[in-house]
Amino acid sequence: MRLLGVISVKEGWAVQSFAYRRYLPIGDPLVLARTLARWKLDEILIVCIDQSLRNAGPDLHLLERIANSYLGIPVTYGGGIRDEQDCNDAISAGADRVAIDYAIRKNPHIANEMSARIGIQALVGVFPLTATEGGDPLVLNYATRRQKPVAEELNQWGDGFPFAEALVVDTNREGSLEGFRRGLLKEFAARSVPTLALGGISRASQAKPLLSLDNLTGVCIENSLFYRELGAVEFSALIQGPNRYSLASHWQFDSIL
Amino acid sequence: MLLIGNLIQFCKRCLYGTSHPLGLTLDSDGVCSGCRVHEEKDSLDWKYRSQLLNSLVDPYRSTQGNYDCIVPVTGAQDSYFTVWYVKERLGLKPLLVNYNSHWNSKLGIYNLANLRTRSDSDLLQLTINPVSVKRIAKTTLRRFGNIQWHVIAGHTVHPVQTALRKGIPLIIWGGHQGIEQVGMFSHEHEVEMTRHYRKMHDLFGYEADDLLSVSDTLKELDILQLRYPTDHEIHALGLRGIYLGNYVRWDPSEQHRLMVKIWNYRSGSQLRTYDTFDYVDSLTYAFIHDYLKLFKHGFSKVTDQVSREIRFGRMSKRSALRIVREFELRPPQYLDVFADWLGTNETSLRWVMDFHRSNQFWEGSHWQGWKFKGWSTLHKDWSINESEGEDSDLDLSTPGFFETDYLQMGDDARYWIVGKGCD
Numbered sequence: 001m002r003l004l005g006v007i008s009v010k011e012g013w014a015v016q017s018f019a020y021r022r023y024l025p026i027g028d029p030l031v032l033a034r035t036l037a038r039w040k041l042d043e044i045l046i047v048c049i050d051q052s053l054r055n056a057g058p059d060l061h062l063l064e065r066i067a068n069s070y071l072g073i074p075v076t077y078g079g080g081i082r083d084e085q086d087c088n089d090a091i092s093a094g095a096d097r098v099a100i101d102y103a104i105r106k107n108p109h110i111a112n113e114m115s116a117r118i119g120i121q122a123l124v125g126v127f128p129l130t131a132t133e134g135g136d137p138l139v140l141n142y143a144t145r146r147q148k149p150v151a152e153e154l155n156q157w158g159d160g161f162p163f164a165e166a167l168v169v170d171t172n173r174e175g176s177l178e179g180f181r182r183g184l185l186k187e188f189a190a191r192s193v194p195t196l197a198l199g200g201i202s203r204a205s206q207a208k209p210l211l212s213l214d215n216l217t218g219v220c221i222e223n224s225l226f227y228r229e230l231g232a233v234e235f236s237a238l239i240q241g242p243n244r245y246s247l248a249s250h251w252q253f254d255s256i257l
Numbered sequence: 258m259l260l261i262g263n264l265i266q267f268c269k270r271c272l273y274g275t276s277h278p279l280g281l282t283l284d285s286d287g288v289c290s291g292c293r294v295h296e297e298k299d300s301l302d303w304k305y306r307s308q309l310l311n312s313l314v315d316p317y318r319s320t321q322g323n324y325d326c327i328v329p330v331t332g333a334q335d336s337y338f339t340v341w342y343v344k345e346r347l348g349l350k351p352l353l354v355n356y357n358s359h360w361n362s363k364l365g366i367y368n369l370a371n372l373r374t375r376s377d378s379d380l381l382q383l384t385i386n387p388v389s390v391k392r393i394a395k396t397t398l399r400r401f402g403n404i405q406w407h408v409i410a411g412h413t414v415h416p417v418q419t420a421l422r423k424g425i426p427l428i429i430w431g432g433h434q435g436i437e438q439v440g441m442f443s444h445e446h447e448v449e450m451t452r453h454y455r456k457m458h459d460l461f462g463y464e465a466d467d468l469l470s471v472s473d474t475l476k477e478l479d480i481l482q483l484r485y486p487t488d489h490e491i492h493a494l495g496l497r498g499i500y501l502g503n504y505v506r507w508d509p510s511e512q513h514r515l516m517v518k519i520w521n522y523r524s525g526s527q528l529r530t531y532d533t534f535d536y537v538d539s540l541t542y543a544f545i546h547d548y549l550k551l552f553k554h555g556f557s558k559v560t561d562q563v564s565r566e567i568r569f570g571r572m573s574k575r576s577a578l579r580i581v582r583e584f585e586l587r588p589p590q591y592l593d594v595f596a597d598w599l600g601t602n603e604t605s606l607r608w609v610m611d612f613h614r615s616n617q618f619w620e621g622s623h624w625q626g627w628k629f630k631g632w633s634t635l636h637k638d639w640s641i642n643e644s645e646g647e648d649s650d651l652d653l654s655t656p657g658f659f660e661t662d663y664l665q666m667g668d669d670a671r672y673w674i675v676g677k678g679c680d
Contacts, residue, residue, distance in 0.1 A: 013280045016442070024290045024440055025280025031457040038488070177446075227448045230492055 001211060002043055002218035003239045005036035005225055005232065006198060008175075009048045009062065009079070016223040017049060018175040020128075020142060026226060030065050036225070037071035039232040044075050045099070045167075045198075045220055051080025052102035053143065058090040067094025076124055078167075083110065084117040091118060099167055101126035105141040108153075111162040124196070125163035127153070128171045129184045137184045140171055150187040161193055165217055170199030175223055179206040182213075189215050196220055202227075204234040211239070267636060268292055271564035272577055274632050276617075278554055279439045279458055294440030295568040301444060303506045307346075310504035314347055317427040324352040326427040329416040330380070331355065332369030333538035335431030337522045338512035339501055340376045343429055351376075351429070354419050356411030357384040358539060359674055360595075362664040364525050365538025366676035375520045383415045384674065389479035391599060396468055396475045401461050402553050402613025404595070405546045408539075409459045410483040417450075417496065421486050426495050432502035432509065434458070438561060450498025452485050508569060510534065514657060525664040529587050530559040531580060531655040537664060540672060544589035549610060551585055555618030555631030559584045572655075580655070581633045594670050 007029050008017040014032050015023040026032065029046065036044050046066070048059045058080045066075060077090050078099030090098050098118075104111050104125060115123050128140045130147060138147040154161070166188055170180050178200045188195045194217045201207050202224035210216055219239070225231040265274040268281075268289035275281050282290045319325050328343055328351040330336035343349050353376070355369065373380045390407055397406035416428050430450060435441030435458060442448045456464050465480040501507070513534035516522035524533040527543040535558070536542040543558060551557040563577035572580075596606040611623045621627040665671075 010282070013282070015280075015282060022284065022293075023282045024294070024442065025282050026441060027280055027457045028462065031453070031462055035453040035456075224446075226451065226453060227442070227446050229449060229451045229497065230488055231451070233492060 001216070001239050002196075003041050003232070003235050004043045004045045004076075004196065004198075004218050004220040005032075005039075005041045006045045006047065006220045006222045007032050007036075008222070009046060009059065010050050012059075012062075015049075016175055019172055020049060020174060026223070029062060030069060032226070033066050033071055033073075033075075034069065036232070037073045039230070039236070041073065041232055041236075042218070044071075044073055046075060046077050046079075047099070048077075048079025052082075054080075055082070056080050057082060058086050058093070058095075058098075060089055060093040063090060063093035063095055078124070078126060084114050087114050087118050087123075091122060097122045097124055097164070099124040099126050100163075101128065102143060105139075105143065108156040111157070112160070115162045120162060121164050123163045124165050124167050125161075126167045126169065127188075128169045130171050131181065131184065135181075135183050137187065142171075154187060154191060154193075161191070165194045165196055167196045167198060167220070170197075173200030174198070176200045177202040177224065180210060180219075182210060185210075185213060185216070189213060198222070204238040207235060207238060265632070265635060267632075270574065271567045272556075272560050272574065272581065272632065272636070273439070273564055274556075274635070276554070276632075277439055279435055279441065281439045290440035291438055291564070292440070292568055294436060294443060297444050298506050298508075301506075303504075306444070306504045310499075310501075311347065313499065313504075314349060314427065314429075318349065324379075324423070324425050325349040326429050327352050327354050327416050327420050327425050328378075328429050329354050329356075329412060330369065330372060331358075331412065331538050332361075332365050332372055333534075333536055335501075335509060335512065337368075337372055337516040337520055338509075339429065339431040340372060340378065341516065341520060342501060342505065344376055344378070349429075351378055352419070352423070352425065353378050353380040354416045355380060355382045356408065356415045357382055357674065358408040358411075358541075359384075359387060359390050359672060360408075360539055360541040360598075361673045361676070362525070362538060362540050363666040363668055363673050363676060364523055364662055364664045366673045367662075367666065368523055368538060370677070371521060371523075381419060383411060383482065385411065385482055386479075387674075392475045392479050393468070393483075394599065396473055398609060400468075401463070402549050402610070403461065403546070404541060404549070406460060406463075407483065408542075410465060413450075413455045413459055414465075414483055414485050417486055417491070417498070418482075420496050421490050421494055424494065426497065428496070428498035430498055430500045432507045433500040436500075436502060437507065437509075437565070444503045447503050448500065450500075452488075452491075455485070509565070510569070510571075510657060517661065523661045524659065525662050526660040527664070528590050529557065529584055530562060531584065531658055532559070532562045533658045533660045535562065540591045540664065540670070541595060544591050545595050545610075548589040549613060551631065552610065552614045552619070555615065556581075556633070557585045560632065566655075571657075578633060578636055585631075585633060586629060591670055594672065598672060 007014050009029050014026040014029040074096040076097040077095035081098050081100050082103050087098050129137045130140050131137050137150045139153040140147050180197050180200045195215050196218045198220035207219045265276045267274045269287040270292045273289050326349050328340050330353045343351050393407040394404045398404050465483040525537045526533050529547050547558045560581050566572035567577050593603050596603045618631040619627050
């Protein structure tokens with residue numbers, strides 16, 4: 001089980017995103033990434049949420065800034081990935097993995113071509129989900145606002161799921177404090193797809209019920225990590241165990257004095 | 258960073274633009290994040306939120322005769338209201354903590370001493386070696402075009418260090434700058450003090466050790482007292498720093514007026530703004546510091562202050578823009594005092610300052626003179642000249658902002674490191 005810190009980026013700023021409809025500024029994505037690295041999270045997920053709609057390709061400048069900071073923490077990058085070349089460019093600029101959303105909504109089979117080029121281990125498929133009134137999950141194409149059942153979406157790839165993991169986003173609760181709706185994961189669990197959960201997880205108590213799911217490989221924490229001093233500690237303690245996480249203690253006052 | 262093709266977009270309600278250094282977003286209606294979060298001030302149930310605050314602080318009431326909490330104070334800004342609220346409304350016993358900026362006005366010394374007396378509280382002050390302060394100020398002026406770095410660093414770290422030393426796990430701050438100015442968080446997020454925010458926004462991405470360089474005269478001993486404690490120490494004490502502004506409807510102007518009335522807070526006029534309450538403790542903040550802000554970011558403190566008044570419905574946008582244009586280009590007082598303190602002269606100081614003029618907001622050179630093209634010149638709604646006649650009937654008065662004293666209280670212009678305070 002991994003703990004991922006999420007940095008949403010819009011027009012170059014790290015923002016707090018609320019259901020991908022409302023945004024509040026937080027600051028420089030690089031400084032946020034450094035904080036997440038200081039907290040020793042397992043991975044950083046950077047999502048440039050406006051790159052695809054602007055057809056701008058991946059934010060290579062941001063990736064290079066992060067790579068040049070030698071944070072020592074894996075980075076998964078999403079936003080603006082259109083084709084194999086964009087995947088390649090993002091990885092060359094410093095991403096360890098790329099997350100793909102818009103491109104696979106337009107052409108699901110492009111994922112197969114991408115995985116053939118960079119390897120399935122470096123690809124994460126993004127599945128923004130909403131739910132019917134009855135609670136059945138639907139995949140949302142945020143460009144067209146069309147929705148389709150999850151099973152129908154996953155069937156497009158038959159038995160050959162072309163991603164290392166599925167990043168399942170509780171779209172309505174993204175950025176909220178309400179918790180992730182566990183029911184959204186059922187189709188992925190039924191197919192034993194390794195899954196990351198994102199959306200609404202703001203306290204460790206909200207992550208705890210998810211940890212028992214066999215196919216869940218990580219939980220993604222968004223804005224709330226930055227609401228409190230040492231915001232990641234309670235998650236680290238839950239996921240890594242109370243004795244495994246460690247806090248930075250690199251100022252040695254005594255030795256200097 | 259937020260500029261696309263160097264185009265700054267402005268909020269439809271206030272005077273803020275998207276190049277605000279704290280970050281600013283506009284929604285689909287063209288209204289900025291600061292204005293949107295401000296709307297919460299009229300929609301949240303503040304009675305409920307004050308009850309939340311009471312239940313939050315209750316476990317921190319000391320039964321051992323120790324202080325209940327720490328309140329960082331400057332003697333100006335929100336210090337008075339915060340201490341008053343903590344004492345009178347929450348019934349807590351605070352330890353007041355102050356970082357000595359070295360650039361105090363005599364009025365600031367008076368206000369700080371008066372605060373201690375009125376609140377019947379103990380005050381712990383940290384005064385760093387002036388030689389170190391000068392080295393730090395030189396470094397940050399040269400590198401960031403900012404002299405206040407050490408003041409902000411000290412103000413935000415001394416309370417944390419004191420909390421750890423004295424085993425007091427609660428710090429109570431006043432308003433949150435990121436919420437009040439640009440709506441960085443909702444009040445309901447109940448954000449707390451973080452080292453992360455301090456580094457990114459208060460200190461421009463540079464903590465104390467980040468200032469050290471082999472090519473500088475600044476030494477490790479100079480910055481030692483500005484180092485933030487370790488994560489491990491903070492976690493071990495369970496230290497939290499909460500913001501009153503998340504639980505109390507925050508209105509700095511009204512709060513100042515209340516404090517003048519009941520705790521004799523004293524105000525003073527400042528040449529670069531109409532606001533007679535903010536930052537009267539300092540002979541640098543609303544002067545050279547504010548001027549450098551205009552150099553780098555194309556707007557100054559008066560834009561922050563009028564935007565706040567627009568949001569509270571106490572000023573029209575049109576009047577606000579005229580007020581900004583009236584004040585922002587006024588040259589700062591006390592440049593000579595600062596140059597003398599730094600061990601240089603005013604000409605050399607101005608030369609260094611000019612290096613920090615942003616090409617985006619200034620045209621010209623040190624030798625030829627400068628033309629300003631900052632925020633107030635970019636508002637498309639009203640150009641500077643064409644509607645002068647129309648604007649002449651605008652109400653440019655700023656009711657409620659009055660001065661009780663001069664910053665120097667009749668003395669010559671100089672910095673006060675320590676002073677007598679109350680007569």
